[in-house]
Amino acid sequence: MTTKVSFQASLSMSRALFTQELQGIYITGISIALSVPVSDLSIGKITEKNVELRRRAIDTSIDVETIAEVASESAKSVVSAVTSENINRQLASSGMEAREISAPVLLTELEKNIEFPTNTCGPGTYSSFDKTTCVTCPLGTFSAEIGATSFSTCTLCPLSTHSYVIGATSSNTCTPCETGKFTARAGSIWIGQCITILSKNTC
DSSP, X not given: OEEEEEEEEEESSOTTTSOHHHHHHHHHHHHHHHTOOGGGEEEEEEEEEEEEOGGGOEEEEEEEEEEEEEEGGGHHHHHHHOOHHHHHHHHGGGTOOEEEEOOOEEEEEOOSSOSSOTXXXXXXXXXXXXXXXXXXXXXXXXXXXXXXXXXGGSEEOOTTEXXXXXXXXXXXXXXXXXXXXXXXXXXXXXXXXXXXXXXXXXX
């Protein structure tokens, strides 16, 4: 039996610059970091985003969905290897760096004897492209939808909130930052991403 381990890596580049060649180099680095054969790795959805920095500067980056299909008994060791430090150690020689790595998500088989229609996933999850597994919404997101079929149903927690809950089913899990602190983007996963924005003294 195999298990799919999925995570997202945030890379500082545009979608256009992440060429097939760079994707190959990226997968090779991930293979070494996770001790998983290249043939067992694949890249899923690539999402480009623009983050507004201070002084109106814009930074472009991409979230790369990375999937490892491994023997179920090896899933635990693969999950423990999904860290920014471990992955960046292998990507450094190629000039790439993952500024952020999401918590890994395990794709499990659907229950065989369920009361609702076959291949229908519950809140906090969505079905995989082949409709055979339910994928858990990652940290920093939530979904109340039943029978979701796309990652897009996992809604990002609003700006200036954070959530360290996997498979959250309500926006109530999005915890507001302390008064006077804000996040740079939606979908933040921990309180350390709440920062104080210093206003410029105009006097």
